[in-house]
Amino acid sequence: MKRNITLKALSKSLNVSVSTVSKALNDSPEISVATRKKIKEIAALNNYIPNASAQNLKNKKTKKIGVVIPGILPHFFAEALNGIEETANKMGYQVMICISKDSLNREQEIIKNLLNNQVDGFIISLAQESQATNNLNHIKEITKWKIPLVLFDRVSEEINCDKIVLNEELQAELATLDLIKTGCENIIYLSGIPNTSVSEQRKAGCLTAIREHGLPERIIEFEGENFPAHLIKKLAVDKKIDGILAADELSAVITMKTLIKAGLKIPEDISVISYTNGTMGSHFIPSLSVIDQQAHMQGKISVETLLDRIEGHLLMDPILYRLKSKIIHKESTRKTSSISQRGLLISKFFN
Amino acid sequence: MKRNITLKALSKSLNVSVSTVSKALNDSPEISVATRKKIKEIAALNNYIPNASAQNLKNKKTKKIGVVIPGILPHFFAEALNGIEETANKMGYQVMICISKDSLNREQEIIKNLLNNQVDGFIISLAQESQATNNLNHIKEITKWKIPLVLFDRVSEEINCDKIVLNEELQAELATLDLIKTGCENIIYLSGIPNTSVSEQRKAGCLTAIREHGLPERIIEFEGENFPAHLIKKLAVDKKIDGILAADELSAVITMKTLIKAGLKIPEDISVISYTNGTMGSHFIPSLSVIDQQAHMQGKISVETLLDRIEGHLLMDPILYRLKSKIIHKESTRKTSSISQRGLLISKFFN
DNA sequence: CTGAAAGCGCTTACAG
DNA sequence: CTGAAAGCGCTTACAG
Numbered sequence: 001m002k003r004n005i006t007l008k009a010l011s012k013s014l015n016v017s018v019s020t021v022s023k024a025l026n027d028s029p030e031i032s033v034a035t036r037k038k039i040k041e042i043a044a045l046n047n048y049i050p051n052a053s054a055q056n057l058k059n060k061k062t063k064k065i066g067v068v069i070p071g072i073l074p075h076f077f078a079e080a081l082n083g084i085e086e087t088a089n090k091m092g093y094q095v096m097i098c099i100s101k102d103s104l105n106r107e108q109e110i111i112k113n114l115l116n117n118q119v120d121g122f123i124i125s126l127a128q129e130s131q132a133t134n135n136l137n138h139i140k141e142i143t144k145w146k147i148p149l150v151l152f153d154r155v156s157e158e159i160n161c162d163k164i165v166l167n168e169e170l171q172a173e174l175a176t177l178d179l180i181k182t183g184c185e186n187i188i189y190l191s192g193i194p195n196t197s198v199s200e201q202r203k204a205g206c207l208t209a210i211r212e213h214g215l216p217e218r219i220i221e222f223e224g225e226n227f228p229a230h231l232i233k234k235l236a237v238d239k240k241i242d243g244i245l246a247a248d249e250l251s252a253v254i255t256m257k258t259l260i261k262a263g264l265k266i267p268e269d270i271s272v273i274s275y276t277n278g279t280m281g282s283h284f285i286p287s288l289s290v291i292d293q294q295a296h297m298q299g300k301i302s303v304e305t306l307l308d309r310i311e312g313h314l315l316m317d318p319i320l321y322r323l324k325s326k327i328i329h330k331e332s333t334r335k336t337s338s339i340s341q342r343g344l345l346i347s348k349f350f351n
Numbered sequence: 352m353k354r355n356i357t358l359k360a361l362s363k364s365l366n367v368s369v370s371t372v373s374k375a376l377n378d379s380p381e382i383s384v385a386t387r388k389k390i391k392e393i394a395a396l397n398n399y400i401p402n403a404s405a406q407n408l409k410n411k412k413t414k415k416i417g418v419v420i421p422g423i424l425p426h427f428f429a430e431a432l433n434g435i436e437e438t439a440n441k442m443g444y445q446v447m448i449c450i451s452k453d454s455l456n457r458e459q460e461i462i463k464n465l466l467n468n469q470v471d472g473f474i475i476s477l478a479q480e481s482q483a484t485n486n487l488n489h490i491k492e493i494t495k496w497k498i499p500l501v502l503f504d505r506v507s508e509e510i511n512c513d514k515i516v517l518n519e520e521l522q523a524e525l526a527t528l529d530l531i532k533t534g535c536e537n538i539i540y541l542s543g544i545p546n547t548s549v550s551e552q553r554k555a556g557c558l559t560a561i562r563e564h565g566l567p568e569r570i571i572e573f574e575g576e577n578f579p580a581h582l583i584k585k586l587a588v589d590k591k592i593d594g595i596l597a598a599d600e601l602s603a604v605i606t607m608k609t610l611i612k613a614g615l616k617i618p619e620d621i622s623v624i625s626y627t628n629g630t631m632g633s634h635f636i637p638s639l640s641v642i643d644q645q646a647h648m649q650g651k652i653s654v655e656t657l658l659d660r661i662e663g664h665l666l667m668d669p670i671l672y673r674l675k676s677k678i679i680h681k682e683s684t685r686k687t688s689s690i691s692q693r694g695l696l697i698s699k700f701f702n
Numbered sequence: 703c704t705g706a707a708a709g710c711g712c713t714t715a716c717a718g
Numbered sequence: 719c720t721g722a723a724a725g726c727g728c729t730t731a732c733a734g
Contacts, residue, residue, distance in 0.1 A: 004467070004468065004496070006726095006727060006728085007727065007728065007729095008727075008728095016704075016705085017704065017705045017706075018705085018706095018727090018728085018729095019704075019705055019706075019707090019729080019730080020703090020704055020705070022728070022729060022730085023704090023729085023730085026729085028730095030703070030704080031703070031704080032703060032704090035703080035704085049466055049467040049468075050467055050727085050728075051408070051467060051468045051726085051727050051728065052467045052468050052469045053404050053405075053407035053408040053413065053468055053726085053727080053728090054404075054408050054710090054726070054727035054728040054729090055727085055728060055729080056404035056407075056710095056728095057402070057404040057405050057408055057710050057711065057712085057726090057727085057728075058709085058710050058727085058728050058729050058730090059710085059728085059729075060710075062404065064447075071433075072423055072429045072432060072433065073426070073429050073430070073433075073630070075424070078423045078424050078429060079424070081423060082422075082423065082424075082450065085448070085449070085450050086450075089449075089460075089461075094447060094449075094464065094465075094469070095447070095448065095449075096415075096445060096446070096447055096448075097436070097446065097447075097448040098436070098440075098445075098446075099433065099436050099437075109440075110440075113445065114445075115400055116355070116400040116401055116402060116403045117355065117400075117402045117403050117404055117711095118403045118445070145355070250630065250634075253630075253634045254634060257634050257636060260636060261636070279424070279601065279631055280630055280631045280634065283601075283604045283605060283608050283631065283635070284634070284635065285608055285611060285612070285636070357710095357711060357712085358711065358712065359711075359712095367720075367721085368720065368721045368722075369711090369712085369713095369721085369722095370713080370714080370720075370721055370722075370723095371719090371720055371721070373712070373713060373714085374713085374714085374720090377713085379714095381719070381720080382719070382720080383719060383720090386719080386720085401711085401712075402710085402711050402712070404710085404711080404712090405710070405711035405712040405713090405726090406711080406712060406713080407712095407726095408710090408711085408712075408726050408727065408728085409711080409712050409713050409714090409725085409726050410712085410713075410726085411726075468727095
């Protein structure tokens with residue numbers, strides 16, 4: 001079978017004009033119902049498929065969105081991507097996925113490549129390096145061209161666009177308070193994604209709770225594969241820590257593994273709570289208590305917002321969605337007595 | 352800043368023809384070096400970005416490849432996708448990722464949507480439902496249009512195209528023999544992805560080894576969330592099984608969790624080996640012994656083969672890559688005495 | 703209700 | 719070395 005038949009060829013075999021065929025296939029009321037029907041039949045018979053490039057050129061839109069995320073191995077991004085892909089497809093859009101690998105350089109390359117009318121808009125979660133070095137000109141480029149852009153999860157105040165985030169700081173504070181309520185007095189904030197917006201916010205929330213209770217402030221941050229197993233093990237064995245708030249699932253799981261192998265009990269000796277309700281933490285023994293990030297929902301709202309923006313349904317001002325979240329207590333944290341759980345210190349958030 | 356400047360606008364401000372600008376930017380030797388240089392400078396100054404749709408229309412290629420995979424949560428597909436994305440980008444191609452969710456219907460929809468000159472070729476790993484029902488007309492459609500197609504991992508003999516797979520059956524046999532060598536006499540083949548090509552091949556390999564040793568044949572297959580925890584627990588507690596070959600990482604990890612919670616010891620009471628060298632199995636206690644699927648490599652080779660095909664570097668005949676693999680022994684299987692490890696029964700494979 | 707014509711933004715034979 | 723013209727495959731005002 002030869003490559004796609006064109007409108008022209010179709011029109012010839014139908015003995016009508018190209019315009020008529022085009023209009024008929026697009027269900028234009030200009031064309032009589034009978035003609036429309038016949039043309040559609042013949043088109044189907046000939047397996048006519050319109051050429052997307054020609055349509056894009058003419059219509060000045062591609063029905064594609066560019067998605068740039070740091071990676072797909074972390075459960076949060078994989079699940080967010082599921083939400084993005086599913087929602088976009090439902091609305092008739094296709095998704096171009098690009099993985100920055102947390103590299104500024106790759107992120108710049110990717111955006112440069114997509115900036116030539118390949119996509120109608122962008123959904124981005126910033127690379128760690130871009131955030132750490134605060135190098136965001138390539139992102140600003142997008143808004144300069146007035147191309148719709150939604151940032152989610154890893155966002156920046158410097159970019160003027162729609163944003164989807166969690167109520168990070170509050171959630172981290174609540175999670176830390178939960179640890180304190182169950183008797184933790186030496187809590188570490190542990191992050192394998194340092195200098196990202198989310199990690200900084202979680203750290204801030206965690207420290208707020210710690211300070212409110214006059215507990216010692218402890219922070220451990222590392223990059224990539226440099227998990228400080230020895231340090232954490234030593235602190236734990238020496239009973240210097242009894243609670244951990246981890247910014248990412250992988251850090252949390254590796255921590256639990258390290259501690260268990262060192263003979264410690266979770267949550268009896270040390271409570272661990274983390275972000276991302278992923279399969280790895282869910283199936284670990286003990287299962288990992290987490291702050292749900294609503295990954296799928298973040299992806300879904302990102303697409304909905306972007307498409308609203310693309311299709312002009314939104315007013316000028318950028319929107320900031322700050323999703324509420326909740327703690328899912330599993331086995332890696334101790335039970336709180338449910339009565340005292342929501343005590344004095346939290347109330348100030350709800351005034 | 353207004354939306355992208357066109358060649359025409361550029362040519363006007365340069366006082367040369369559109370053709371000259373186009374050729375200059377494409378480094379055509381037809382144009383003098385001096386002119387080329389000047390035109391490029393002005394183009395850069397004006398932030399000229401060529402319109403991809405127009406180029407695609409003219410050039411009859413999109414420099415995009417369509418990737419259709421069952422999901423991105425399983426580590427194998429996520430890692431394969433990393434390999435695909437990385438390699439494609441390196442070769443100047445962009446990737447359109449579509450997730451079939453193992454649904455025939457979605458897979459059909461996706462391919463229909465991409466078949467209109469949106470991509471220069473396809474890389475696909477078949478949906479479970481498509482394989483289980485052997486409904487492959489939508490895939491054959493691609494080859495009928497002579498659009499380059501590479502199948503990887505989940506492939507079908509009915510499709511005439513380039514394919515990348517593991518040496519599944521042999522690997523499963525070797526893994527099973529390893530279990531037998533370490534004393535397992537009641538081995539289950541466990542699969543959460545029944546009726547896929549890979550699962551069938553792994554089952555066949557496993558059964559071959561089991562039969563060679565006159566051991567009982569036991570198969571447990573389930574779909575989706577219906578993990579048969581009770582059954583497996585009962586069999587294990589009753590000492591009816593002492594070894595498991597799992598077709599997928601998730602099944603293996605849930606199995607280990609179930610058994611450990613039932614008070615059994617891995618690998619002392621039961622050995623578990625699985626596919627996919629993923630983070631979930633790696634960080635479990637005990638860490639999961641696996642058959643490495645070389646996910647990244649499969650992705651990389653898929654792209655290389657596809658691009659060779661697209662760019663006409665390959666002869667007509669489809670290529671079948673059958674990658675060798677290896678077993679990575681971690682903590683969920685017992686140690687074999689290294690001398691007897693490669694005994695009689697395996698030798699026949701290497702004649 | 704149908705069709706001729708222009709045009710989307712490029713590339714490339716062809717002419718000069 | 720440079721430019722005019724045709725054409726990729728569509729859509730859509732406009733004319734009839």
